[in-house]
Amino acid sequence: MSRRVVITGIGVVSPLGVGRGALWEGLCAGRSGITKPTLFDASGFATQLAGELPAEFSAKDFVPKHYRKAVKVMARDSEIAVAAAKLAAEDAGIATRGTLDGGAGTPTYPSDRMGCQIGAGLINAETDELTSALATSTNEAGEFDYRKWGTAEGGGGGMNNLQPLWMLKYLPNMLACHVTIIHGCEGPSNTITCAEASGLLCVGEGMRVIQRDAADITFAGGCESKVNLMGTLRWTLLSRLAPCTDTDAPESVVRPYDPGAAGTLLGEGGGIVVLEEREKALERGATIYAEVAGFGAAHSPPPAYAAIKTTQQRGADDRPGDGVRFAVEAALADAGIDPGEIDAIVPSGAGIREDDSEEVSGLRAVFGDRLDEVPLITLTPFVGQTVAGHGGIQMAAGALAIKNQKLPARIHKGTPASGLQAGESSEREAGLRYVLVVSSALGGQNAAAVLRRS
Amino acid sequence: MSSSLSKRVVITGTGWVTPLGSDVDSVWARLLKGESGIGPVTHFDASTCATNFASEVKGFKLSQFLDDPSPHEMASIGTHYALGAAVQAWKQSGLAKANVNRRRLGIYLGSGEGQLDYENFLASNLAGWNAEKRSVDGAAWAKHALATMTAVREIEQEPNLAMSHVAAEFGCRGPAFNCMTACAASTQAIGEAYEIIRHGDADVMFAGGSHSMIHLLGMTGFMRLTAMSQRRDNPPGAARPFDQTRDGFVMGEGAGMIILESLEHAKKRGATIIAELAGYGSSADAFRITDIQPDGRGATGAMAQALKQAGVSPRESGADGRPPVHYISAHGTGTKENDKIETAAVKALFGPLAPKIPFSSVKSMLGHLIQAAGAVELITCIKAIETGIVPPTMNLKNPDPVCDLDYVPNAARDLNAQGGVDLCLSNSFGFGGQNDTVAVRKFRD
Numbered sequence: 001m002s003r004r005v006v007i008t009g010i011g012v013v014s015p016l017g018v019g020r021g022a023l024w025e026g027l028c029a030g031r032s033g034i035t036k037p038t039l040f041d042a043s044g045f046a047t048q049l050a051g052e053l054p055a056e057f058s059a060k061d062f063v064p065k066h067y068r069k070a071v072k073v074m075a076r077d078s079e080i081a082v083a084a085a086k087l088a089a090e091d092a093g094i095a096t097r098g099t100l101d102g103g104a105g106t107p108t109y110p111s112d113r114m115g116c117q118i119g120a121g122l123i124n125a126e127t128d129e130l131t132s133a134l135a136t137s138t139n140e141a142g143e144f145d146y147r148k149w150g151t152a153e154g155g156g157g158g159m160n161n162l163q164p165l166w167m168l169k170y171l172p173n174m175l176a177c178h179v180t181i182i183h184g185c186e187g188p189s190n191t192i193t194c195a196e197a198s199g200l201l202c203v204g205e206g207m208r209v210i211q212r213d214a215a216d217i218t219f220a221g222g223c224e225s226k227v228n229l230m231g232t233l234r235w236t237l238l239s240r241l242a243p244c245t246d247t248d249a250p251e252s253v254v255r256p257y258d259p260g261a262a263g264t265l266l267g268e269g270g271g272i273v274v275l276e277e278r279e280k281a282l283e284r285g286a287t288i289y290a291e292v293a294g295f296g297a298a299h300s301p302p303p304a305y306a307a308i309k310t311t312q313q314r315g316a317d318d319r320p321g322d323g324v325r326f327a328v329e330a331a332l333a334d335a336g337i338d339p340g341e342i343d344a345i346v347p348s349g350a351g352i353r354e355d356d357s358e359e360v361s362g363l364r365a366v367f368g369d370r371l372d373e374v375p376l377i378t379l380t381p382f383v384g385q386t387v388a389g390h391g392g393i394q395m396a397a398g399a400l401a402i403k404n405q406k407l408p409a410r411i412h413k414g415t416p417a418s419g420l421q422a423g424e425s426s427e428r429e430a431g432l433r434y435v436l437v438v439s440s441a442l443g444g445q446n447a448a449a450v451l452r453r454s
Numbered sequence: 455m456s457s458s459l460s461k462r463v464v465i466t467g468t469g470w471v472t473p474l475g476s477d478v479d480s481v482w483a484r485l486l487k488g489e490s491g492i493g494p495v496t497h498f499d500a501s502t503c504a505t506n507f508a509s510e511v512k513g514f515k516l517s518q519f520l521d522d523p524s525p526h527e528m529a530s531i532g533t534h535y536a537l538g539a540a541v542q543a544w545k546q547s548g549l550a551k552a553n554v555n556r557r558r559l560g561i562y563l564g565s566g567e568g569q570l571d572y573e574n575f576l577a578s579n580l581a582g583w584n585a586e587k588r589s590v591d592g593a594a595w596a597k598h599a600l601a602t603m604t605a606v607r608e609i610e611q612e613p614n615l616a617m618s619h620v621a622a623e624f625g626c627r628g629p630a631f632n633c634m635t636a637c638a639a640s641t642q643a644i645g646e647a648y649e650i651i652r653h654g655d656a657d658v659m660f661a662g663g664s665h666s667m668i669h670l671l672g673m674t675g676f677m678r679l680t681a682m683s684q685r686r687d688n689p690p691g692a693a694r695p696f697d698q699t700r701d702g703f704v705m706g707e708g709a710g711m712i713i714l715e716s717l718e719h720a721k722k723r724g725a726t727i728i729a730e731l732a733g734y735g736s737s738a739d740a741f742r743i744t745d746i747q748p749d750g751r752g753a754t755g756a757m758a759q760a761l762k763q764a765g766v767s768p769r770e771s772g773a774d775g776r777p778p779v780h781y782i783s784a785h786g787t788g789t790k791e792n793d794k795i796e797t798a799a800v801k802a803l804f805g806p807l808a809p810k811i812p813f814s815s816v817k818s819m820l821g822h823l824i825q826a827a828g829a830v831e832l833i834t835c836i837k838a839i840e841t842g843i844v845p846p847t848m849n850l851k852n853p854d855p856v857c858d859l860d861y862v863p864n865a866a867r868d869l870n871a872q873g874g875v876d877l878c879l880s881n882s883f884g885f886g887g888q889n890d891t892v893a894v895r896k897f898r899d
Contacts, residue, residue: 004881008676009490022557038756041591041592041593042592043592043593043596044592044593044595044596044597044600045596045600055847070743073743078558082824096724110754111740116738120634122567122611122612122613125671127579127582127590127595128589128590130579130587131579131582131583131590132583134576134579134580134583135580135583135585137582142580143576143577143580144576144577144580146498146499146502147499147501147502148498148502149502149503149674150500150501150502150503150504151502151503152502152503152506153501153502154502154687155501155502155503159674159677159678160678162674162678164678164679165678165679165743165744166674166675166678167676167678167679168743168744168885168886169673170636171615171636171885171886173634173635173636173884173885173886173888174743174886175634176738177885177888178743179878180738180739180740180741180887181740181741181743181887182820183740184740185738185740186737186738186739186740186752186755187736187737187738188736188737188738189635189736189737189738189887190633190635190646190736191633191634191635192631192633193614193629193632193633193634194614194617194631194632195612195614201631205631205646208649208650208653209594210650211653212649212653214736214759220519222735229590229592229595229596229599231594232471233599233600233603233608234608234609234834237600237603237604237605237607237608238605238609239605261720292678296629296631296655297560297628297629297630297631297655297787298557298627298630299561299617299618299621299626299627299628299629299630300627301559301618301621301622301679301814302618311738313820315625319557322627323627326557326627330655331631353587373814391579397484400845426823427846441614442609442612442893443612443614443615443617443618444618444622444628444630445614445617445618445630445631445632452756
């Protein structure tokens with residue numbers, strides 16, 4: 001029998017606050033963390049709300065003393081990751097190089113038995129930083145002049161206005177890189193970049209890494225911030241954001257599964273869970289939130305958008321929602337359970353019509369009429385779409401629901417497609433044995449995980 | 455649970471798009487002759503760049519590979535390379551005729567991001583620039599960007615899009631992943647795809663990667679790190695791994711793709727098996743963002759795990775007196791640090807047997823294909839097994855005292871008289887401390 005994997009620590013940084021407590025309290029109280037963005041000037045866009053981390057968030061609070069200098073070369077995405085990982089390690093009650101911070105004691109696990117899988121997005125260079133360099137290399141018409149950029153043959157050396165380590169700030173694997181350096185994880189480490197599915201794919205891969213005995217413990221999840229000019233531009237061009245003013249109520253704007261929904265809102269944040277081999281976790285008396293009992297992944301061409309004349313053509317055999325269906329079926333089979341045993345679902349629930357309809361088709365194919373009886377835990381009205389961060393936050397919410405035997409509130413004011421348990425509701429006690437988590441990406445990647453009460 | 459850790463995984467297809475061509479056999483012949491793909495940068499005006507040369511793919515057209523390339527027309531160049539490599543691998547595998555269960559056909563790529571829409575991106579930044587405040591005015595930036603940039607060009611930069619295109623073309627409905635662990639990415643993708651099959655989550659996987667960073671900010675990033683050679687007077691001689699005068703790597707581009715398949719599945723359909731993927735090791739340095747762990751233990755660990763999985767002890771010679779590994783495809787970038795530490799790592803693992811193992815870097819000819827490097831280099835190992843010949847490290851004329859292994863300098867070596875090539879390792883190490891090694895061996899039933 002293969003090794004079993006449990007969640008023993010949760011680290012979340014989201015617009016609802018820093019730490020799993022802030023997430024859970026916000027979800028249960030029905031409080032959205034979405035506001036008018038302050039990190040950039042959104043006035044040129046039709047969407048003027050986003051989910052930002054609390055202003056007091058500072059990565060320095062989560063970085064060991066000797067490593068504080070490195071914060072200067074961290075993009076926002078990496079800052080979120082080092083914070084989430086530190087919170088997860090502390091929550092798990094493990095000692096790592098990072099939690100010990102030069103103090104007495106030894107790490108709970110040897111470094112080569114510690115892994116790290118953190119999903120990330122395409123990190124955009126900070127606009128001011130880059131443009132200040134570009135602006136030194138323009139011609140008389142004010143256009144960028146390639147010949148002024150280099151340092152040879154009479155070039156003006158404009159590129160030297162970028163700090164030498166500039167690129168390292170923006171490599172997606174820097175999230176995992178900083179986390180492995182801080183906590184001393186020398187086992188398998190990966191950076192999965194499949195947009196909204198990244199975080200959950202990382203949890204699945206982390207689970208497999210422990211199952212195949214390549215590590216005993218791993219940091220798994222995802223983090224991202226698209227709350228910036230480039231992120232907002234791209235999602236605007238893709239028609240994925242709901243037009244709104246900064247005085248609109250976010251819960252009226254983001255409306256998962258409402259056929260009249262106008263789009264989603266971006267958020268920043270992420271979640272990292274500590275996955276641990278079950279026997280070892282029990283041995284050290286760890287608190288177990290839930291077992292990751294099953295995982296599945298699948299591809300299917302995503303729905304076509306008017307804005308993207310693509311590529312992603314469907315064959316005659318393809319039905320809407322196939323990717324979701326295949327991933328969920330694989331996860332259920334891996335857990336050895338029937339769909340009838342699932343007590344709640346943490347879905348993608350972006351509030352984007354095409355995506356939501358796709359997801360419901362897939363879930364409907366698995367659950368049939370019973371889908372109407374399964375409560376959906378929808379997160380985007382609270383934190384926005386955090387993209388690579390979403391799967392980690394979903395895992396956190398699913399694990400906390402199981403641990404607390406409670407369903408958090410749903411706040412959005414829309415009218416979900418008939419039958420779905422996705423409309424507004426208060427928090428409530430619930431007997432939750434199995435919770436399904438599902439994430440789907442615009443590129444067609446789908447991931448599903450089954451959490452079991454431990 | 456369908457887990458069966460004894461499951462064997464074989465390679466039934468290979469394909470690549472490289473600076474020396476886009477056909478496995480003809481490029482292999484050129485590598486054995488020591489030819490270089492390196493020349494002046496033509497993708498953008500790099501004339502004032504300290505590194506104004508690179509290893510570019512030449513004359514590539516997707517229409518050479520696909521009857522109808524139109525669904526992929528707007529994709530990034532890296533995605534085009536991935537498709538070109540995937541078509542070759544798919545054809546060689548014969549899977550088109552096999553009626554594969556698409557839900558058991560997955561894909562794991564280590565493809566990089568697409569290129570920015572430079573013209574409009576640069577202009578939008580400059581349109582928003584307020585020189586007095588030294589910051590970009592968001593509203594002015596947004597106005598310009600919304601008017602000029604397009605949804606398709608933007609989405610095609612997303613790093614999961616290369617795999618989306620390949621999956622769409624071949625109907626993959628199984629597990630689908632893309633990883634970005636810098637220069638280690640496609641080796642890691644192949645390793646993880648192998649584990650997915652071993653675990654029973656798929657029967658067949660596309661695995662590999664694609665990348666092109668031969669563009670303004672890609673080259674800029676590495677120039678600022680002073681990681682690239684600046685030998686402007688001699689581009690074909692610029693990539694000189696393990697040479698005492700090495701001054702950095704040379705940027706390349708391209709794609710490598712293999713088809714991995716469970717042995718059971720391959721046999722059942724009567725496939726021609728090219729080689730067996732025998733092991734995979736992955737580790738993190740957890741040291742510094744810029745530097746490699748000086749003792750090379752991350753690299754040693756990745757190689758050791760891959761060998762362990764292959765059931766081979768690094769310090770035991772075979773019955774024929776030869777070392778346990780017949781060839782190592784080095785990461786061998788040609789940077790001072792990498793080559794020194796990779797050498798130390800090989801010595802630490804193999805001890806007295808290390809000098810007996812041919813250990814070469816095709817980056818001396820192809821340049822560094824960044825995220826695509828590992829997949830392309832694994833295919834060179836497969837060709838070494840098939841032909842019994844190992845490729846050279848070119849431009850190695852001034853031995854470095856700290857690089858004292860057998861780098862197969864300047865000429866390919868025919869090992870058929872010694873019994874050919876059986877087990878090979880392919881190393882890839884990335885910025886950020888990512889180390890990955892895969893072991894590949896001649897297939898024996």
